Amino acid sequence: MNTTRTLARLGALTLLAAAALGASAQEAQIRKNLAERLPNLPKIDEVTRTPVPGLWEVRIGNDVMYSDDKGDHLIQGQIVDTRSRTNLTEQRLNKLSAIDFASLPLKDAVVIKQGNGARKLAVFVDPNCGYCKRFEKDLAGVKDVTVYTFLYPILGPDSDAKSKAIWCAKDPGKAWRDWMLNGVTPPRVMGTGCDDAALERNVAFGKKHRVQGTPALVFEDGTRIPGAVSGAEVEKQLAESARKS
Template sequence: MQATKFLPALLAFAALTCSFGASAQDAEIRKSLEQRIPQLGKVDEVVATPMKGLYEVRVGTDVFYTDAKGNYLIQGELIDTKARRNLTEDRINKLTAMDFSALPVKDAFTIVRGNGKRKLAVFEDPNCGYCKRFEKDLQNVDNVTVYLFLYPILSPDSAEKSRNIWCAKDRVAAWHDLMVRDKTPEAASCDTGALQRNLAFGKKHKITGTPTVLFADGTRVPGAIGAEDIEKRFAELASAK
């Protein structure tokens, strides 16, 4: 009876001790890495991984791994072979996820095919070869609404072509003429504040390459993906509802 009486207090003390131990280890790892590798930047988070003795170190949306003392730093991917999952990829996808409903769609132009029920957003540079491949494949995806954000990051010519497309009478036609049919858009001029806002938005959310595809659940896919992969992702989203 006496032991039972003090059990809640013992459990609370044990939890406090574990918390203190974790905090002390967190602090030790942060101190070691920030002192020894200052170029790494400020460590935002330290968490234990499923692998005993290995800790995840998060700097912004970048993920590294270290031992309990911060003596070694690993840059790479952690794979759960039993579950057959890339834990690093899962973690980065979660860190880089965006609120699709909060996208500044006023700074994009809209392409609708079929009933337009399925939605995605894409950041693209008009001089990006991978974007052209992506656009040609995207022609095979029906019943979709695409919010196209012009994102001229590759060259000054990218900014010029983006301006001509944004200022065209028919933006969708001008875009497809360039990306699918290799037809250079005619010179045009108008207010291009949207393009500058796109660049600022992309910098804030660390969109560093094109194309970058965003799905309605907030996940992003960097790089060109084929129609088959897009359909697979749409099917996963539909089954998750």
């Protein structure tokens, strides 16, 4: 009886090993064929099976495409599980773009506390971004949240100048809200006593994590949302993040 069980286990292990070798060989073939046939394709970071038979995910950074098991065809698009009505591609991209909240350099952010500030939200923003101004109005109405505003001047020289003026203001949080909500130009930076290197660090951090537009929101559970969303959507995600934690 024990011998039968042992043989069965060995057989199962053999099948698993064979499957792993087969998967490894297919992955290698996909990598090889795509690299040879599409020399301008960026370096492939990962090749993994998808739930769809014969279809493989090809990950390049935080972008995903799909290939057949030989690398003969490369597909750009989305996979939707029609049974659960789940967009598997969107789900995967959300996971890839997530930022660990603990990794955020909070000392380089303008901190604004609303209500008791119990919940946390980080936002990458450019002071000349129209969508950011619209978002800021909605965000101002969200209760009991601490907002970490990372000045992210990527739209041009004036964005950098305004960001420096806001960061170096006596009350950066007030200067930020005055500009974004009321159009009050932040006071000019006088002298050289202010250390504005935080702005350079913010841009470097954002580029590292591929923050390509503003606003970009990061919640405590790592969820990242690009673009302006409503206050109701922020509230919903804050509640979801609290539930996960």
